Amino acid sequence: MSVDPRPHTTTPPDTPADTPSDTPSDGPRAATATTGDPRRAVPRTDAVLADPALRDARERLGRRLVKTAVTDAQQRVRDGELAANDLVTAVLAALPEHATTLRPVLNATGVLLHTNLGRAPLSDAARDALTAAAGCADVEYDLATGRRGPRGTGALTALRDACPPGTDVQIVNNNAAALTLAATALAQGREIIVSRGELVEIGDGFRLPDLLTATGARIREVGTTNRTTTADYADALGPDTGFVLKVHPSNFRIEGFTYAPPVNELAALGVPLIVDIGSGLLAPHPALPGEPDARTVLRGGAHLVTASADKLLGGPQAGLLLGDPGLLARLRRHPLYRALRVDKLTLAALEATLRGPLPPVRALLDADPRDLRRRAETLAAALATALPDVRVTATTAVVGGGGAPGVRLPSHAVSLPAATEPALRAARVIGRLDHDRLLLDLRSLHPSDDEELHTTVLTTLTPTAAEEN
Structure with a gap:
């Protein structure tokens, strides 16, 4: 009897023959x-x-x-x-x-310079400059000679042109880097004289005294929390004095029985005076009468001014050093400067911010409350057919970013039920809660954002109505 060598298989009758x-x-x-x-x-x-x-x-x-x-x-x-x-x-x-x-978001919080949302939005000119510099660029190359050239000439020239004549400038990573470089180059192993009322703490637990002492400098506190006189500074001067530091307390105010000496008196003490103005306002602005600006402080005699570029200046994150050419030459020669310098993208965006049209933050700051109300009413009317509980609310906005504490900017907001906040936040619309309402404040939004805000709110909260529109 012969046996079939092929293996015998049985397919159950209820199993399709083409089972995968x-x-x-x-x-x-x-x-x-x-x-x-x-x-x-x-x-x-x-x-x-x-x-x-x-x-x-x-x-x-x-x-x-x-x-x-x-x-x-x-x-x-x-x-x-x-x-x-x-x-x-x-x-x-x-x-x-x-x-x-x-991810990009719509800042409807009413905080113009929201640190958690990246502070100042860049202008179209600055965004174009980022694209232009994104590839290979002549950041340190002289196209005329074919040799190595000075770094960031365009941005430095634009910044110098925005300052009083005779002012030299330098650009580093941020304002903390500017202070770090100044303290290291001018006061390492020496004393920095500063008022007790100006030893500030900013966001995320960052404290100015910790930064300064980390450079190897010693802090000499003078005066009291609410009152410090020129004589207090003068009495503290000695052979170990590196410089006098005056800090704008940009995220709080001390009111009542207070005194702080003017810049011109401190500048006459015979030692370098460094003034940290914080928010980067280059010239006075009528809406911010109490905010120090670089032009006024430099004309008052400050030897160096430090500031941020991504706040009221409206540019990318950077630290500005403005002032005496001799002091800035010392800072540039210090080895730490190399670690703190900015890249080509920052240089490009900053130059375009300084040379180009007014940045968005200025438009937000200068907005007419009547225009804000009209925008809010137009937006609310467009949403009302699909969202019946929409209101227009008068409100106040703030500068934010540690700038202009106490300044309240009149504004108008579109008001929605607070329950809509999670869905809109997921759709990248960031407002602020006020009791049982979500306020979408138009002071922190450019008018060109209104259409996107309308579309996003509508599609997020009433997708069916949005499809019909």
Whole structure:
């Protein structure tokens, strides 16, 4: 008797003959209805990545980021949460708009310079400058001679032109870096004389005394919390004095029985006077009568002024050093300067901010309350057909970013129920809660943002109505 050498298999009568095997499918849209195990239907990673629908995403975001979204979606298929046919759609929905975790938001908080939201929004001119400098640029190259040239000439010249004649300038990472460089170069192992009322703490527990002592300098406190006189500074002068430091307490106010000497008196003490004005206001502004500005302080005799560039100046994050050419030459020669200098993108954006049209922060600061009311009424009327509980509310905005404490700017807001806040925040509309209402304050939004605000609120809170519109 002969025996058939082929293995004998039996197919149960209720099992289709074309049941899929464990071999991965050849495409991202393989059918899953014929198997009870969703893992059998998971498409291969390379097959999904090759899908034409993902081509633009690969080019825009890079293969690695897209692959991460693919593997996440594949796991959802394995877990039975997602059908294999919907995998590519799910990947596209999960991918970000840009290859960064930073996402643009609409700042409707009424805080013009919101530190958590990146402080000053850049002007269109500054954004264009970032694009121009993003590739290779002549940041330290002289196109005329073909040799190495000075770094950041354009930005430094623009900043120098905004200061009184005879002022030299330098740019570092931020205002804290400016103070660090000055303290290290001019007072390491020596004393910095500063009023007790100006030893400030700013956001996230950052304290000025800690910064100064970390440079190797010693702090000599003078005066009291509420009153410090010129004589207090003069009595503290000695052979170990590095400089006198005057700090604008930009995030709080002391009122009542107070006194602080003017800049011209401190400048006459015979030692360098450094004034930290904080918010980067280069010239006086009528809406901010109590805010120190670089032009006035320098004309008052300050030897160095330090400030931030991403606040009232309206530029990118940077620290400004303005003042005596001899002192700034000492700072430039210090080894620490190399570690604190800014990159080409900051130089480009800062130059465009100084040379170009007024930055957005100035438009926000100068906004007419009557225009803000009209904008709020127009927006509320456009939303009222779909959202009946919409109101226009008179409110007050603030400068923020540690600038102009106590200054209240009249404004108007669109008011919605507080329960809408989580959904709008997820849609990147950031307002502020006031009791049982969410206020979308238009003082911190440029008029060009109104259309996007309207569309986002409508699509987020009333998707059906938005589709009809």
